[in-house]
Amino acid sequence: MLQQFGFTQYESQIYEALITTEEALDASAIVKQSGVPRSKVYEVLYKMGEKGMVLESTVEKKRLYRPLPLNSAIEKLQRDFNRNIDQLKSYEARKKPLDDRVWSLKDNQSIDSLVADLLKQATSSIVYSGWSDDLSQHISTIEEKQMNGISVELHSIGELDTKIDTITTLIPDVQHEALQRSRILIVDNKELVFAGYEETGWQAIHTSSRPLVTFFTEFFYHDVALTEITRKFGALMMEDEDIKNVLLKLRY
Numbered sequence: 001m002l003q004q005f006g007f008t009q010y011e012s013q014i015y016e017a018l019i020t021t022e023e024a025l026d027a028s029a030i031v032k033q034s035g036v037p038r039s040k041v042y043e044v045l046y047k048m049g050e051k052g053m054v055l056e057s058t059v060e061k062k063r064l065y066r067p068l069p070l071n072s073a074i075e076k077l078q079r080d081f082n083r084n085i086d087q088l089k090s091y092e093a094r095k096k097p098l099d100d101r102v103w104s105l106k107d108n109q110s111i112d113s114l115v116a117d118l119l120k121q122a123t124s125s126i127v128y129s130g131w132s133d134d135l136s137q138h139i140s141t142i143e144e145k146q147m148n149g150i151s152v153e154l155h156s157i158g159e160l161d162t163k164i165d166t167i168t169t170l171i172p173d174v175q176h177e178a179l180q181r182s183r184i185l186i187v188d189n190k191e192l193v194f195a196g197y198e199e200t201g202w203q204a205i206h207t208s209s210r211p212l213v214t215f216f217t218e219f220f221y222h223d224v225a226l227t228e229i230t231r232k233f234g235a236l237m238m239e240d241e242d243i244k245n246v247l248l249k250l251r252y
Contacts, residue, residue, distance in 0.1 A: 005077050007053075010036045010044045015053055018067035026062055052076065100209040108202040111195050112137060115185055122187045125151040129220050130183035132158035139164075155223050170227040184216050192216050 002012040017034035018025060027045065031038050045065060048054040053073060056065050068076065105111055112134075119126065119141045126145060128135065135142075135154065139162050146152040146164055154160070154167040182196040183204075192213045195204035207213070 002053075007051075008044070010034075010040055011048055011051075011053070014041070014044055014048060015067055015073075018054065018065060019070055024057070024064040024066040026064055030065065100207065102205050102207040102209060102212065105204045105206055106201065111183075111193070111202055111204045114204075114206060115183070115193055116141065118185060118187045118191060118193065119145065122150055124188045125153075125186075127153050127186040127189075127217060127220050128184070129155035129223055130157065130185075131181055132156045132160040134181075134183055135160055153220075153224075155220060155227065168224045168227045170223075170230070184220055186213060186217055186220065189213065189217070 001016045003009060007015070013034040013036050014030060017030055021033060025033065027038075027041050030036065030045070031041050034041075036044060045054060045056070049056055053068050053076075054065050055068065056063060058064070067073070105114065116138060119138055122145055126142060128138075128142065135156055139160065142152055142154070143163055146166075152164055152166055154162075154164060156167060156169045157172060159169060159171070160167065180196065183193070185193040190210075190213060191206075191208050193204055193206050194216055195202055197203075205212075
């Protein structure tokens, strides 16, 4: 119940036991209701009291406990969350030395958050390649950056609804063998995120390594060139079986 908000399993069990009982409980009753070991119950109750989630009172030498009412608990958790967010925002980003190491990152939501942050930080240029549904999540930020004078170049797999005209669009062919979901973002010609989907899910690298930034920038233009060649001469090239077989194996 409360574990997703940073509480321990025992803390969650005790709060759930208290909130589902109309009367105040002593420690023995809490042990029975919650399943928390007797050896741990006082320690956990003390911590819950310190966190303001449990109220206690002594009646006829017996210590009784009841929970912070659910609506009050929800309000408290929201306030705690917002305060923690404000504290995070208050940390000033320190000037970091050049870091050319390659960092790996998993989880699609984390990758998207990193992409969003880098896009907001862009001051001179954005080069971004990906599938249209991935690009669309960030298109408003990218359009705003272009309106503010930042150079933007996009390569989209699939149609993308955008005001940006510096975009190359590839409409996937069902015959493509190597067309895989991936993303390339290069910001200010110095910071790179490359993400690809593997059997276990999305994985990405993040780096400011000059050779890798250069390589993936060239890879972006490789995709753009292939898309333009295919758009203009695709029908003609597909008539040649050898050329067709090679094109369909290329990764755009």
